[in-house]
Amino acid sequence: MYSFGSYVRIRREALNADDKSMSVRQVAQRIGVEPAFLSKVERDVAPPPSEAKIVALAKELGEDPDLLLAMAGKVSSDLQEIIRKRPQLFAELLRQLKGQPDHAILYIVRQVSDGNW
Amino acid sequence: MITLHSDQLVFRFPDIDADVGIGINFQRTLRIPDDGSDHHLPPGLGRFPLRHIEDFDLGGSNNRKTRGGIIMPMFQSDALWLNFHDLGRGRAELPVALKIGAGKINAVSGEKWAAGLSQTPQNYVVLPGQPWLDGFNVEKGKVRQFVAMPLGQGYTVEEQIDPQSDVGGIQIEAFPMKKAVFEKLKAKREVAPAMHFNAMMPESASAPMDMGLGMGGSMRQEIYDDEYGLKAWDLENGLRCFIMLANAEQWMAVTGEEPPLSPISVQDYNEAGLPWFDYYDGDRKAIEGAKALGNIKSVKAVAQDKREPIWPDEELEPNGMVEKIIPIKVPDGSW
Incomplete structure (x- = not known):
């Protein structure tokens, strides 16, 4: 590392x-x-x-x-702001997800939709 | 899965490998002169913003939301190029076969959008070998710049091939390398340092909402042959995305965001002493140009036919400052 x-x-x-x-x-x-x-x-x-x-x-x-x-041991200020707005919710979310593999976490990230074309 | 990250489309293929994928962003750039010359590659002037299309009320164009995908603002006559990335240092690079359509006309083969991949003619580019795509593949070693134009006026490539068509936008479909093939490739590459895939090039209110792509000036750019062959690609795990090109003049009303500024002029760019670019990969073979695109008129030619002075003077030549970009490679053996 x-x-x-x-x-x-x-x-x-x-x-x-x-x-x-x-x-x-x-x-x-x-x-x-x-x-x-x-x-x-x-x-x-x-x-x-x-x-x-x-x-x-x-x-x-x-x-x-x-x-x-x-x-560098830092978290961007925009992420800090997101957590500060709903600290309990995001703290719980992050703790729940900490052991999940990357692909499992990615499945809850908003995906770009695909429709009829 | 496809996600949006920092105005970039990120394609991941967890069924192939949880840690790999590609990023595609759309770079604003100078519109090169359409003067019969073959120009060098223009710079990247930053990413166009990308947003989820379903988040916005598009008024009379709301029916377009059934396609899904994203929305991106462009002014009429704005030029763009597609910048392809891997997902970062230290990760294996998953080869991906990428189809690119403009109004469902394949920008590489010039044919109508069809399912799957073809090599006769090749209708896709292969990443990471292809670092970017600036335009329509009109001749071997030559493309004509992607330029945004309103639909319904005969300027776009799709309307010239099919006058009834009003699809517009950009279509992208990505097929990863098959898992078994990729595993073999990874095993071989673990012996040598990973090949670097550094594609960073020094990086009216009542108008119709929808835009398509027409042909701008000509530039030197090769589209490379598929070194892996059709059997290497996993057609069952393809991902696709529709990018609606929204008239930037309506972007603020739709999204509440300022649209990106139009790029600076070629004159201003030259006066700042900034370079143009040339990419050369001597180990790769370029494919032939698309026959179907050879007879398409450029936006300038259509405008002249229609006697519509849509573009300002184009007498300025790009300056002679050209930076050559050569890919960093590692040896490749049999696998």
């Missing part, structure tokens, strides 16, 4: 092999942090950045923001 920093570094370096705009300096500039800070994050010397910076970083890396946030 990769740490947040090492995962970001591996992904960024893989992309940088083909796209030189994925250097530490340029990625840091685009997400609005100092290159030295991003370098420290990648070496797990500094803690992960803020939610907004992680979301921006996920976009740069072509990664799912929720995945990177989870690796």
Whole structure:
């Protein structure tokens, strides 16, 4: 299991092999942090950045923001808001589902309908 | 199952493998000039929003809801391309045969929408080998850009092939690789690092609600041959989705959301010094263009016939800045 920093570094370096705009300096500039800070994050010397910076970083890396946030030990603010609105209901739902396999959980996610065409 | 996630259609096939699937999003892009030249691939300027169609009152178009699926806003003359993804790093990549229709005209074969898959001519693309699709397959190595136009005015490809047709929209049907074939493929690939499938390209109020797709300018893009063969595909576990193209001018009234802005012009894009793209996969063989699409008139040609000045001047040429994109591969053996 990769740490947040090492995962970001591996992904960024893989992309940088083909796209030189994925250097530490340029990625840091685009997400609005100092290159030295991003370098420290990648070496797990500094803690992960803020939610907004992680979301921006996920976009740069072509990664799912929720995945990177989870690796950083965070939950996106929109999910927190959903839970805060109905805390008991969602807490119970998550506890009930925690042991279910992925495909079982996906069956309760809203699916795109198919009709007559 | 098909779900919506961040304006992306996610196709999963738990009967094949619980952990795999594909994502498809619809990228806004520049409309390339229809000037007789073959242009490079335009950029992705962000995803069109996608919503469940049954959530909205479509007024006079409510009968369209019986098709199910999703709704997506486009302005007349907006261009788009389809961006194909796997579901993330570290997961096995399930090969999928994907049929794409525009008003139930197959965009790859030019034939009317039919059940199943065909290789004579090939009527589908194969993922992950095909990273994106920008238009109708008119010639080997050449497509004509997908451009949204209102139905009922003779601009769309479907209306030119069948003047009575008013289906519109985009149709997608995905067939996964058969489980047994996929298991063999996975076993072989576990020996080597997974092949990266990085398809990220640097990423009037009374008008009819429904839109279809016409042909825009020409660009260089190959549609690849099926390296697996028809027997590899699981026709029993296909998933399909109808995407209604809603006139963006009515999007706000229907959904309460702001429609996406029209893309910037080619001139503005060039002046910003931004690149165009070229994709080359020398290991794959391109299929021939669809004969049935060879005689279809582009939107510009129809407009000229009708003497309707629907498009502004197109004298501007894309700049010469082209980034070549080459897929990352691992060796492939027999399996």
